[in-house]
Amino acid sequence: MKHVLEFDSIQLSFGERRILSDIAVRCETNKITALLGRNGQGKTSLFKIVYGALETNEKSIRFDGTPIAKPCSRPDLLRYLPQFNFAPAFLNLARVFEDFELDFGEFSNRFPEFRSTSRRCVKNLSGGERRFLETYLILKSKSKFVILDEPFTHLMPLQIEKISQLIIEEKANKGIIVTDHMYISILDVADNVYVLTNGKTHLLKNNAELAIFGYIPPVVQL
Numbered sequence: 001m002k003h004v005l006e007f008d009s010i011q012l013s014f015g016e017r018r019i020l021s022d023i024a025v026r027c028e029t030n031k032i033t034a035l036l037g038r039n040g041q042g043k044t045s046l047f048k049i050v051y052g053a054l055e056t057n058e059k060s061i062r063f064d065g066t067p068i069a070k071p072c073s074r075p076d077l078l079r080y081l082p083q084f085n086f087a088p089a090f091l092n093l094a095r096v097f098e099d100f101e102l103d104f105g106e107f108s109n110r111f112p113e114f115r116s117t118s119r120r121c122v123k124n125l126s127g128g129e130r131r132f133l134e135t136y137l138i139l140k141s142k143s144k145f146v147i148l149d150e151p152f153t154h155l156m157p158l159q160i161e162k163i164s165q166l167i168i169e170e171k172a173n174k175g176i177i178v179t180d181h182m183y184i185s186i187l188d189v190a191d192n193v194y195v196l197t198n199g200k201t202h203l204l205k206n207n208a209e210l211a212i213f214g215y216i217p218p219v220v221q222l
């Protein structure tokens, strides 16, 4: 059964500075929805509002047409990969997988580079290993939707490829909303791409519009 997550009518200012003013995003299960935008345009702020980690007076977030006030209290509906590390630093990987109700064996069989890490504390992983682990935990969770805020940060190209593959596979089970400045990898997997600029979201008609919105230089051929 198809599910729909929509968010619009979101207003956000920091002091006198208006960040978000004209937002309209629609995400569906079995689809990958990308949000691109120049640095500082408000992508993370928007995701935090949708998840419920940042308060704002005006917002409308609906799941299958029903408003949800605090999606962060409904992990069955929505989970969020923030830009910062969230897996508890002093737990070992076996315990983290247990807490997330995921199978460490399945993870380490698929990604043998993690095979001997079940007793290792999260804090002893490298930056890239930790980002890979945390992205996996969110992507494989049983939520109907997940938001991934820059999942490719710290990842080497080979791991970016593996996460891209996982994103494509997991869309069979959920709706995925993603932003990352590795935009070519994002364009490769996305079904719909929005650009956030000057507080407004635009659904892209074609990739060339990325240059028109000033996200990529005009010379890049996509």
Ligand SMILES: Nc1ncnc2c1ncn2[C@@H]1O[C@H](COP(=O)(O)OP(=O)(O)OP(=O)(O)O)[C@@H](O)[C@H]1O
Binding pocket: 014, 019, 037, 038, 039, 040, 041, 042, 043, 044, 045, 046
């Ligand atoms: N708590 C805050 N107080 C004041 N200004 C803030 C706060 N959080 C974010 N900002 C500002 O709001 C703007 C949007 O920030 P945000 O992190 O949402 O942008 P972004 O599109 O995710 O950027 P990037 O691509 O660089 O990650 C930025 O100019 C940022 O400096």
